[in-house]
Amino acid sequence: MTDLQTTDLHAADPADSPWWRDAVIYQVYPRSWADGDGDGVGDLPGITSRLGHLAELGVDAIWFSPFFRSPQKDAGYDVSDYRDIDPLFGTLADADALLARAHELGLRIIVDLVPNHSSDQHAWFQEALAAAPGSEARERYMFRDGLGADGSTPPNDWRSVFGGPAWTRITEPDGTPGQWYLHLFDSSQPDFNWQNPVVREEFESVLRFWLDRGVDGFRVDVAHGLIKKEGLPPFPLETEMISQDNTALSPFWDQDGVHEIYRAWRSVLDEYEGDRIMCAEAWVAPAERAARYVRPDEFHQAFNFGYLEAPWRVADLRTVITDSLSANDSVGAPATWVLSNHDVVRHASRLGLPVGQKRPNGISASDPQPDAELGLRRARAASLLMLALPGGAYLYQGEELGLPEHTALDHHYREDPTFHRTSGTEVGRDGCRVPMPWERDAPAYGFSATGASWLPQPPAYGDLAADQQAGVAGSTLELYRAALALRDERGLGLGGLALVGDTTTDSTDADTAEDAVLTLHNTGRGGEHPTLVIANLGTEPVALPEGSALLLASGPLTDDGLVPTDTTIWAAL
Incomplete structure (x- = not known):
């Protein structure tokens, strides 16, 4: 790399760093993963039966969206009992069996904790x-x-x-x-008063309940919302959580008092063996403010929503990567990258929309439709770029199959309270929560033996089913498997990172070489496996540097070996 201009962004982590600093964690949405009893809703026995898929994929841990007892007014994020499993999903014995099987397979388990509010049935x-x-x-x-x-x-x-x-x-x-x-959310979800010590004591007890059962950590819902500003002053703006707008102004997001709560929680986790962790869902900007959640005595990880929100432009991606690493390095924390989850349009569809438009809260049949081919090509490139970055990463179920959003879901099936409270003005999140396709020719594509499915699956899911991609060269599933294996082998999650090329321009004009291609150098674990990462977002193919050897590409190269548009490659140096 001595003949190329580079700008260091991040120093390598020690090779013996704790598991969570470079972990790839897979989100399972329990009602949509696998249905073991045929009622059309996923459950814990169904999940347990499909854990082999995740072991073969190569992830380190699984995060489960809530499976606690709940009236299910908001898909389980309205909890009525934090110490029990909802009968929809099974029993505590089923949870114990799932934990045991996951640990046998070398998979850690992260459970969702919902502390901002409970169900009104609590x-x-x-x-x-x-x-x-x-x-x-x-x-x-x-x-x-x-x-x-x-x-x-x-x-x-x-x-x-x-x-x-x-x-x-x-x-x-x-x-x-x-x-x-x-209730900052649905009327069935009353907010707790976190100034009350009784509430704080109760949640520390809940943490211990699940830690004693063997869970490896918690994803904390609405982590930036627990404390409200004294006096509850007026706030005339619209309230958004899955956006980083207005967080600096809001009297209920990102109040300084939340950090005292998480320091106490960290003390609880540190009492347990095995590097138990917490990950914050905190939609907070700027990056320096978000980094406060991952100081050494608070969370281990916080989702990097800036990366998820970044437009498909080199200047934007370069900025969010640079700023994120700088902010997190200032507190000694890893960045934690993410592209999709159960609250946002899947990135295989989102990236098929015009670049730079506001991310929609769901897509319906009457909305402008994403370009499916373009979206998948960009999604594969974005994922390969993300998995080359140092730190941790979260995957959302089905993205390894290239699943798109269900953009033609009939409104009759919609359950998201956003859709109903806005009288359909906001389509909501059901389209990203559609059950997984496992087998093309099975009932409900293998999700349920009876063919029942709480949300109907679009026809496109048949050809994307896991059994249609396993072992097929070039499939999205095999791309993810190869990427995760190489990421682990080369230690990319613990590597140092540098930008390659001239980074002085801030233009978003994709016709300039600087802003058409994002090139990064990852040193790998211990500097042993230097890897060149090239993401071509321009309109013209680009060549691999002399002396580099292609390791993996998000899509086929041109006939003369060039990297085409909307393609990311990894190359050995």
């Missing part, structure tokens, strides 16, 4: 409804008197993430109109 909230204003039971949640002479106006103007007001008025036990409670 025993605590039911107790609060039956209690008087000012009681200890109500102090566990955010109850307030309404404004006006009769209290009929909400306590402030806050809006729900799912649309509509963030306050609901209750009827008191004597039948009279009563206080209001805060």
Whole structure:
């Protein structure tokens, strides 16, 4: 590399770093992974039966979206009992069996913790409804008197993430109109009062319950939302969580008081053997602010939503990679990259939309449709770029198959409260939550032996089923398997990283060489496996540097060995 201009971005981590600093973690959405009892909803026995797929894929751990007892008003993110499994998914014995089998296969287990709010069916909230204003039971949640002479106006103007007001008025036990409670999400999801020490003690107990059962860590939902600004001041803007806009202004996102809570949680995790971890879902900007969540005594990881949000342009990708590594290096934390999850349009579809447009919250049949071929080509390139970056990475179920968003889902099937609270103005997240296709010619593509499926699968899923891709050269599944194997072999997650080429321009003009191609140099673990990473986002093919040897490509090269547009390659040096 001495003959190429480089800019160092990140120094290599020690070769003996803890597992989580470079882990690849796979998200399983339990209701959509595998249905063991044929009722059309995925469950824990079904998941256990398919764990071999993940061991063969080469991931290090699995993160499960919530499987706790819940009325399922928001797909399990409305928890009524944090210490039990919802019968929809199985039993605690099924959870123990899943843990045991995963550990046999060398897979760690991360469970979803939902601390910002509970279900309105939680025993605590039911107790609060039956209690008087000012009681200890109500102090566990955010109850307030309404404004006006009769209290009929909400306590402030806050809006729900799912649309509509963030306050609901209750009827008191004597039948009279009563206080209001805060719910930043659905009205069935009342926010906890995290200024109350009883709430803090309860969640530390919940952490211990699952750690004692052997889980390896927690993904923490809405990690940036637990503390609300003193006095609950007005906030006239629309409320968004899956966006980094307005976090600096919001009185309920990213308040400094959240960090005290997570320092206490980290102390609990550190009592246990085996490097138990926490990962923050914190939609926070700028990168320096987000890095506060991964200081040495808080979270181990925090999702890098800046990478997920970045437009498919070299200047934007270069900036988010540079800023993320710089911010996290300042606190000694790894970056944690992600492209898709259960809350956003799948990147195989998202990247098939015009570059630079605002990411939609779901896509319906009446919306402009993504270019499926272009989206998959860019998705494969984006994933290969992500897996070459130092730090950890999260994969969302089905992205290894190249699954697109279900963009023609009939509204009749939609369950996302966003869709219903906005009267369909926001399509919502159901399109990325459609059950997995395992076998093209089986009922429900192998998801359920009976053919039942809580959301219908689009016809395109048949040809993308796992059995149609396994062992097929060039398939997306085999690309992911090869990438994860090479990433591990070459130690890319622990390597040092440098930008290659002139990085002084900030232009987004894809006609210039600097902004058409992103070239990176990853030293690999211990500097033993230097790898050149080239992502060509321009319109013209580019050549591999002399002396490099192709290791892996997200798509076929041209007949004369050039890297075509929307393609990422790894090459040995």
